[in-house]
Amino acid sequence: MPAVFILLRSLVIRLLSSRLAGSVAQYLRRILSTGATHLGTALRHIWDRVRSQESKEAILGCVLCILNMHKKVEN
Incomplete structure (x- = not known):
């Protein structure tokens, strides 16, 4: 009987x-999704306010550099 109790207890703990x-995974996914949405909105707002083509290219270069660095970290 104690063996059955230990088995049930371990199954409940695993469950x-x-x-x-x-x-926790769903919560983190939701937070990251919300953060990405806010970041995208902020970048779009900045992009609309910048008039100079050179400034837009510089911003785009920075974003691409950050994305490229993130990709290297994952590997």
């Missing part, structure tokens, strides 16, 4: 931890 991990 709860997997649900908790799933909830």
